Structure formats: C-alpha cells, structure tokens
Amino acid sequence: MTIRKKIDQRANVLDVARHAGVSTATVSRTLSHPEKVSPATRARVMASVKEIGYRPNLAAQAFRSRVTRTVIVLVPDIGNAFYPDIIRAMEDTANKQGFTVLLANTDMLKDKEQSYHEMLRDGRADGMVLMTGRLPQGYSPEDNLPMIAISEEIPGTALPLVAIDNVAGAAAAVSHLHAAGHQRIGHITGPQNRIFSYQRLSGYRRGLEQAGLPYAPSLVASGDFTFEGGLAGAQTLLDLPAPPTAIFCANDESAAGAMLGARKKGLSIPKDLSIMGFDNLTVGRMLHPTLTTLHQPRTEMGHIGMSLILQLIQGTPPSKSFYELPFKVIERESVGPPRVE
Amino acid sequence: MTIRKKIDQRANVLDVARHAGVSTATVSRTLSHPEKVSPATRARVMASVKEIGYRPNLAAQAFRSRVTRTVIVLVPDIGNAFYPDIIRAMEDTANKQGFTVLLANTDMLKDKEQSYHEMLRDGRADGMVLMTGRLPQGYSPEDNLPMIAISEEIPGTALPLVAIDNVAGAAAAVSHLHAAGHQRIGHITGPQNRIFSYQRLSGYRRGLEQAGLPYAPSLVASGDFTFEGGLAGAQTLLDLPAPPTAIFCANDESAAGAMLGARKKGLSIPKDLSIMGFDNLTVGRMLHPTLTTLHQPRTEMGHIGMSLILQLIQGTPPSKSFYELPFKVIERESVGPPRVE
C-alpha cells in the first residue's frame, strides 16, 4: 500500500491534503477556485504543494472536469505564408488565458478535417476554429460544439466569422489598378476548392463593373494560390492576342509567379505590365520590384478570433455573426500607369 | 437515475456492454485489444458499438491508460518558412500512426518552452520534439521523458538529433563561392540566441580555411535570419572600404534582404556581387535573380524525426545519437564569377 507511492513517484491531491492537514476537496478548491478558500488554508495548501512538488495530473483534470483548455485550429495549408501571423496571434491570446492551441494542417483533406472534428466531439478539445472554408464531415449543429470561422467564410452556416470582406477587397484592388489608368485588367484566380477564390473573382468582376469596364472571360486565368500557378496563369494571359496591361492576382504568391512569367516574356514591371497581389505577405517586400497588394489584418484576425472562440467556450454567445475587419491597399512598385500604346 | 442518460446523451462502455450482453471489460478489450476476444463476441460488440453510435471518451482513455497519443513539437518561430515542410511531414507521420501533433510556437521565450515541457511532464503528451536548439527550463534527464531534437542540435545533451551537418553545409557554401572565383567572401550571421548561427559561422570559417582564404572579422556582419537583418548586414558589408565580392548569408530570408541591400547600392547581382543563401526555401525561386542556396531535406527530417520519437515513446531506444541527413548546393542565378577589378 505505502509501496505504491514508491513505485509511482508522483504526488497527488491526497498527499497534499495529508501534508496540509486538510481534505482533498480543499486542495482541489485551492487550486481551481482559490477565492472559495480562506486565506489561511490557502497559504497552508500552497506551501504544501510547493514543498511536496505537487503538480496536478492534467489528464485526470481534463477527464473529471470535462474541460481540456484546448482549441483545435484547422489550417488548410501550413506552408502558406498567409497563416503564420494568424496562428501566432491565436496562440498568444489562447496562452494568455491558459489555453492551448492544437494546430491541425488538413491539406484540404476531408478525412483529416473529420478526424479532428471527432477529437473535438470526443472531448479532446473544447472548441474549434476553421480556416478551411467548409464544415468538417460529421458536423451537426445540434452537437452545439463551440466553433467559429476565421479568414474564410463557411457557406450555408451560421458559424460566426472573423474576416475581411473579400469581395470588397478584390474590388478595391481592381479599382486601384483602374485608377492607375488600366483598362484591360486580367485576373489569376485561386484554386477551385476554396471559397476565397470565388469571392475574389466576384470582387474582380464587381471592381470592373464599378469602373465601367467590360468583363472578358478570356482575361481570367485559373491559378491555385501557388507560385507555379501564378507563373502559368501569367503566361496564358500574356499570350493573348490582346494581353492585359495589369493583372490582379488572387494572392501574393501567385503574384510572385506572375512577375516571373512577365520577366520570361521580356516584360518589365511595372513599365510593361502592372501586377497586384492580395494578402500583403512578407514576400511582397522581397520581390523586385516590390509588390503592390491588399493588406489583411492577420494578427488582429487571430486575436479577435481566438477571443471569440474562448468566449463561446465559456458560454457567452457571440454578439454578431460577422466580425468584419478592415483591409487596405499597400502601394509599392509593381503597379504603374499602362504603357501608352 | 435513468434520467442521467437523457441529460448526458453520450453512450459509454456500460451501454455497449448491456446492449451486447457482455461485460464492460469485454467491450474495452474488444476495442483496445481485439485479438484477446473471440471472433463471435468481437462481432457482437462491434455491432453494438455501431448501432448505439458509441465513441470512446478520449479524455477518460488518456487518463486511465496514461497515454495521450500526442507529441508536442516546439518551433522557435512559426513565421519562418523553414519549418512548415518539417511540420507537415511530422504531422503526416504522426497521424499515420494515430498520433496527434501539438505544435507550439515559442518565439524563443523560455517560459513558453517551460510551460510546454510541463505539459509533457504532467501527462498531456507522450513525447516532445525540440527545434529550438536548447533544453526547456525544468528539463531533467532523470524524468526520462521521450525527447529528441530536429534540425538544430542541443549542446551538452545526449538527446538524439535528426539534422544535416550545419558546419559542413556552410563550408560547402563557401567552397561553392570560392570555386566561382571569389576571394573576398562576406558572411551575414543568424541571431545570437541560435546554435544555428554559430555553426554556420564556424562553417564559414572552415570553408575559408579549406580554400586557403584569410578570415577577416570585418567581413562578418551580424544578422538575425530576417529580411531586414540581411538588408542591414549587406549595407554594412558593402560600405566597407574593400567590400566582399560575394556574401554567404546564414539563411534564405536574409539573403533576400541582402539582395535588396545590393540593389539599393546600385549593384547588380550576380555581376557586381554574388549572394548565397542557406535552406532552400520557396522564396529563393521567387527572387530575381533566383537564389543559389544550400538545400536541407526538410521533409525527410520531419518524417525521420517523428518516426524516431514515436519509437522512443513505444519504448524502443534510439539506435544512434545523430541521424545525419545529406545537404546539397542548389545552383541558381545569384552566384557568378567576380567582376574583374
């Protein structure tokens, strides 16, 4: 019996209770709800905890209290430089409140999304943040599990969303190009499986419309948010009989690819072709010329999103369904007036 | 009493046991060690599980079995494009074996490192992977917790390491520049708090030595692995009375900064100045000119590292203390012969 303690080194509540001359309940209270215990006992228990070197068994705690203090965050592609700032901000906010972020890279694979969602259902996390733009398979509103979306909207649901207005952002980008004098503005899209892509494409169309410019399907090349996609897209557009004088790319990485595509064609940016990105990643400042783009407040997105999900976890209902954040155009070197023809 | 089931929807082992007409022990066995149960009962239990829609409570499981199937991965800076490939590979390997990766961004903050290490000690994870180049505070070898290091060595410990030989890699980079004809080769270092920085600096010196070139402290500028650090470092070096004709940067991001620094000085790359990076990140292909660099097999690093820690967790001791991976020079456009003076 006393042998057990020798085998299993670790002290538990009972050891502390004995040492402090109180009950286990008091020990538990002191640790979880210190205000419910008299200062005197609190001090005594704390002293014992310290002396014995007691640390609560987190697995037992999670099991018993049905609270894990963990939030699962679903990221479609951790290699995409768009996410790190958001993730860091979420982690900071979570840690500050004693929560842990369980980051899950899904690569847009449905079974990964599902298996993390099952972890949530099965009590390994208290809430979930989606940046995938879609619901995990097996999701059921009746489960009533705390969930929100960040950065990318989830069509057909009531999940609270923290993001910019992507359509308006894309329209603003096109306006910016139009304001610089461009009349033939091309677009390189994102991948088919992302809501983002549709929103930015429709923002592109809205921007054209607002500028009084016609929409020509031939000026839209399909990309996939990657450097290679941007490269290929630009090549397609520049091979057109009447190529665009400016290209609005669905994100910065494809804009980088588009810049290479232009260079390969012997075009100089922005003299022969203007290029505009979306997201405002660090890479934009590394490119030559530096990239004009549209800024998304990623850090803020992360902070606000995490605060929101933590509130939901703690039982506070969301005050609105869309926490809209501002975007802004970042003017750099890759956009200029069109060449006079 | 029966009311409980109505309130707390969820089925448990007892429900399954009753439904299948067996004991809870048999249900547990069927789920955890199917081979210890007769095919007939196994089928019956499985059928009940399915029918009732039973899913084990993971928190209870973790608590009781003292196994979480979770590995904590400590990353110094998730914004650094060096890590995503490693992380993705680790996650893939872990998931394949039913494990989960708990990614922790530490920003090289000791208290973050410590608090995640405490999570390990307190039973919220089964093992830990360090990419921080140092031990978390509170680490004690006697705890005998499964831990390894990936990519960055931990001085003064016996933790198994999966990485390239950074010193040899840096020396190879310098050799490459020397082979191109350079005699005055500068270096922009990493930050002071990273082992990487020292290793690459000492590799730089070894490379000079091997080339029969003198080491001049003035040709070493201190950087911090960031774009800005590279920019500032290059400006320092290029302002020298006798500036280098080539710069070996401690990583690709600072190389990108150095390229801008050169451009700002009106230098053309590689005609007036050659630049070499380290890591082979995607950004190297986006730069103009594209960046010559040294490739680290990051995906392999992640796969091997995760397999290793999972083995340790399952009780297999490591077969060696250094799992060395190969590096290789990637030749692109940023390195050429020096200008004839």
Place this chain on the structure above:
DNA sequence: CTGTTAGCGCTTTCAT
C-alpha cells in the same frame, strides 16, 4: 469555509 462522499468512463488485474 471546509469535509464527506460519490463518482467521471475507462482499463486492468484476478478469478473463473
């Protein structure tokens, strides 16, 4: 404010 007591849901001896 504090102690008593009864489990949380699961796994695991120990019998049978």
Place this chain on the structure above:
DNA sequence: ATGAAAGCGCTAACAG
C-alpha cells in the same frame, strides 16, 4: 475467453 470489481486522480454536490 469472459466477468466482477477495484480504482486511476481529480472535482463537485451536499451537508454542516
């Protein structure tokens, strides 16, 4: 091969 029963470490009624 299966069941009975004990208990992991902690928390939360409940009573006092």
